[in-house]
Amino acid sequence: MADLALQRLIDQIQTARSQQAALDIRGGGTKAFYGEAPQGDPLDVRPLAGISSYEPSELVVTVRAGTPLAELEAVLAEQGQCLPFEPPRFRPDIKNQGSEPHGGTVGGMVAAGLSGPARAAVGSVRDYVLGATMLNGNGELLSFGGQVMKNVAGYDVSRVLAGSMGILGVICEVSLKVLPMPVATATLRFEFDAATALRQLNEWGKDPLPINASAWWDGTLVLRLAGAAAAVESARAQLGGELVDAAMAAGFWTGLRDHGDEFFAGAAKAVDGGATLWRLSVPQTAPPLKLPGQQLVEWGGAQRWLCTPLPAVQVRQAAASAQGHAVLFRGTDKRIGVFGPLSAPLLRIHRDLKKAFDPAAVFNRGRLIPEL
């Protein structure tokens, strides 16, 4: 079957390869700020769009990479289903001319590998990828994984694409596991300092409670419960706290997910003023990180957003001593590297993997690791 959108991508890859040129794989351009600076001519994946198959009773949707995420979520919502990992939907960046008003794409969601408030409870983007069709650096169309929940045939390349920032190839189509929306939710609010909030979150984790998301900022812990109505009801009784009005709660979690809430709005201003927004990924039991600046704690303590003027080296050190790592999420000075260092054997494996998938280094040069 002739597929012009796909053929154009292949032609562009072959041309770039023969000219030893670089391509910058692009969807909606809403995450152009994220990662190392894009290099090369744009390779627009948006013409490769549409939902290829969706069967709610299979809990699987197969969708082309250029499909707007908003479109996919709307189709799932009609069937009472969702992407439980809550990928962020960043607003088009007005400073970035390539971005389109329809927002991010499904391919960009997978390639960036970012997950939202529910990640610690339900898993990440990677955990919901069941299969992917991709173009490698030779312009070969390859499919890995599939459309079924359990599949151990061959290496699971499709899941490695999650968070790969496009360095291995062009994601053309993905199959995703989807889930029913929770029957009931409730949001609770507690006045806790950071240490109390972290201790409580980890203590609660030992009980089979339907805690689906958490956020602590500036002396307030907000907790979202989600699950069967009876489970949410009994957890509410057990946990105490102050029940937040449902509409207000929904607005809060959406704002947090899409980085439109008060914390991230403040961070954006601070970044304009020269500060840096970091995403620290640490064990959820790590004690409060005593660093100057604003901190928002998510994922039961495992993700800590830090907006700070502190030198990058000190942030990296703090994350490393907490047994985690720090991603330079938004900032103007990225000389230290966005994603942090790799051990020597891992760096060697990354180099060889890049060569194995994209020998001529056509795709997203330097976007994940400066030298690759």
Place this chain on the structure above:
Amino acid sequence: MQTSGPANPEASTSERARRQSAVVAALGAVLPAHALLWQPEDTVPYECDGLTAYRRQPLVVVLPETEAQVAAVLKACHALQVPVVARGAGTGLSGGALPHAMGVTLSLAKFNRILAVDPYSRTATVQCGVRNLAISEAAAPHGLYYAPDPSSQIACTIGGNVAENSGGVHCLKYGLTLHNVLRVRGFTVEGEPVEFGSAALDVPGLDLMPVIVGSEGMLAVTIEVTVKLVPKPKLARCIMASFDDIRKAGDAVAAIIAAGIIPAGLEMMDKPMTAAVEDYVHANYDLTAEAILLCESDGTPEEVAEEIGRMQDVLVGAGATRMEVSRDEAQRLRFWSGRKNAFPASGRISPDYMCMDSTIPRKRLADILIAIAGMEKKYGLRCANVFHAGDGNLHPLILFDANDPDQLHRCELFGADILETSVRLGGTVTGEHGVGIEKLNSMCVQFTPEENAQMLALKRAFDPLELLNPGKVIPTLHRCAEYGKMHVSKGLLPFPELERF
């Protein structure tokens, strides 16, 4: 009978002896004498794993006791360019731990210590040779457990679970090994320490955990694993439902999922399997039913009551002819006893059985069962079916007598037919048992030559000389050409909309 097995890399006796003495000399320098086996009578127990139809004598077996010894073994083997096949409990069902005739079998059985169980972080750090069930037992005093529960959990090790990305009856709700592992520490093929994942939820760079988990020992050697522990549900109850028609049972599975319910377990047995297990466990299964569904709910008592009610409504609507809800834990375990004993029960009604492991989209359940019924006639062999219905993972058990070479041959053709039919129905040749040596031919049907070549290139990024468990999982081009069956096209699914250009 030997002709049906995989080709054994041939080497002349003298070449093998020369190789063996060189390897023994090199490894003798880094291992105590009792950790190094090469006399045939000592290496016999390592000739096969759970797939006993395939056997090979390893050149040498080593049983290191320290990480330094593992590193030294790997370094020595790398210097001599000798293949290394890591091995845990040897319970694998696809021949993943089948020895290499000119290679070293690296038994990691001595690495059997639970290093830490931390209720506060809800994690356990264990050595690779710790048994799956032992983790849950160690976590039990804290009200926690390790969720993936393959049927072999009493014997299989976490290192093997990582190699195979093992599942179990509860993975519909709680995920596979991949979803429950935070960190894997071990060695590269060169004997260099390496760590994948971390104590945090993500790492810088590529997330390599999805290829390490399920790599069947071909990318690195796993020594230590940090797993997530989850709170033990306060209550679990199970519905046992009978159906007079296999298609109705399949539709009931889809209806439960469509109703927005994710059961803790959702399993099916067909009539021949039910008869076999009833004879074995006497659990009072409905022997008149064409199919039995086991449908479990777990959580708080309120949650379970709510979900069991919803599931009963769906099952009645789907035409269940009989339904029983477990009253207590003893009865719940009795409901499950047959399902958990499907393999030994099959062993009692047939001299041998071969267990298939394909996955299909749930909606094709009835189609594959009807196709299998046709294959029983075609190949003249019986087949009983158990099914992780909730996630579409089918375990047909083909019954045969391995002493009859023709039966073994027909059994292999029957198995390959099931796998290839599963691929055509939109599924995969292996859901949880791995490719190993058993399904190499079927990989030619599921993947194109380019896809297999890409996966081989991925292996070489970890293992440039292809020394870790070579010859498994990824078939060679030559092998696929000889097998001669066409690859089933997947590619991009048909475009649902009109062309835009």
